[in-house]
Amino acid sequence: MRLFLLVFSIFGLVIGCKVNVGSNESDTFKVSRLDLSNLNFEALKQNILIPKCLSCHRWVIDESLFARKIKYGSPDESDLFQRIESRQMPPKNGGLTSLEINYVRFFIQSYKGPTIPIKIPALEAKYSSLKYHLIDRSCLMCHDGTKRKPSLASYDQVRDHADDIVDYIEHGDVLGSPMPPLDDQGRPKAPVPSAEMLTLFKQWIQEGSLNN
Numbered sequence: 001m002r003l004f005l006l007v008f009s010i011f012g013l014v015i016g017c018k019v020n021v022g023s024n025e026s027d028t029f030k031v032s033r034l035d036l037s038n039l040n041f042e043a044l045k046q047n048i049l050i051p052k053c054l055s056c057h058r059w060v061i062d063e064s065l066f067a068r069k070i071k072y073g074s075p076d077e078s079d080l081f082q083r084i085e086s087r088q089m090p091p092k093n094g095g096l097t098s099l100e101i102n103y104v105r106f107f108i109q110s111y112k113g114p115t116i117p118i119k120i121p122a123l124e125a126k127y128s129s130l131k132y133h134l135i136d137r138s139c140l141m142c143h144d145g146t147k148r149k150p151s152l153a154s155y156d157q158v159r160d161h162a163d164d165i166v167d168y169i170e171h172g173d174v175l176g177s178p179m180p181p182l183d184d185q186g187r188p189k190a191p192v193p194s195a196e197m198l199t200l201f202k203q204w205i206q207e208g209s210l211n212n
């Protein structure tokens, strides 16, 4: 029986490892604007959680879910921080840089909890919903106005580039630059928007690209 359990748990470990499919990092993911004197969830999310964790953990973009994984004020008692500091997370590419680890440490130290409880908006043909589910999740890490053109950070910019956004998500491979781009091994560097998101985005354009 013992032997059976042992074999079984080794098997479990192997399966567990297989689940660890992540995306390779590239230069585009290099962290900028991480400023230890300005600790806030948005900066943490855009600079660390989206590029380094989102490929495996959807909860990182939701502050209220993220907040449940830490003990406010005590990084050393926070499971999430221990996993980062021990370089268990992210499991690939050698973990976070020391600046990133320190940012997480000081963030947790000063954190008092989500100020506004964030509700995940329903997926619908509205700008606020599509910004959350499509643009912020799949495009913003590169098109935030500091790195790649076009910037898709504001409503006006998304509206003005709406047709390009559709074209590059749908036919980017034919146009020569699939969006989100692929890494060396042909895996998307950011979550690929679902067909439903794309349909709703087109519907939003047809209905006048409103700031709703």
Ligand code: HEC
Residues within 6 Å of the ligand: 016, 019, 020, 021, 022, 023, 048, 049, 052, 053, 054, 055, 056, 057, 069, 079, 080, 083, 084, 089, 090, 091, 092, 096
């Ligand atoms: C390549 C995929 C991958 C990436 C990237 C990744 N993780 Fe994980 N993470 C996992 C897997 C698989 C588990 C479950 C295995 C375990 O518990 O060790 C896990 C477990 C966790 C857990 C405990 C379980 C939970 O959901 O509370 C935390 C906390 C965590 N990861 C945080 C992070 C953070 C923070 C990052 C980014 C800095 C990150 N991970 C990046 C794959 C990943």
Ligand code: HEC
Residues within 6 Å of the ligand: 028, 135, 138, 139, 140, 141, 142, 143, 148, 149, 150, 161, 164, 165, 166, 168, 169, 176, 177, 179, 180, 181, 189, 190, 193
């Ligand atoms: C990992 C970084 C990254 C992500 C994520 C990303 N892009 Fe890009 N994007 C680029 C780069 C790099 C270029 C320049 C590519 C080129 O010229 O070959 C670019 C160019 C573009 C262009 C301009 C193409 C042109 O040549 O006129 C559009 C439009 C675009 N991206 C849309 C998107 C959309 C929409 C998303 C989200 C679904 C997205 N991108 C996600 C890196 C990214």
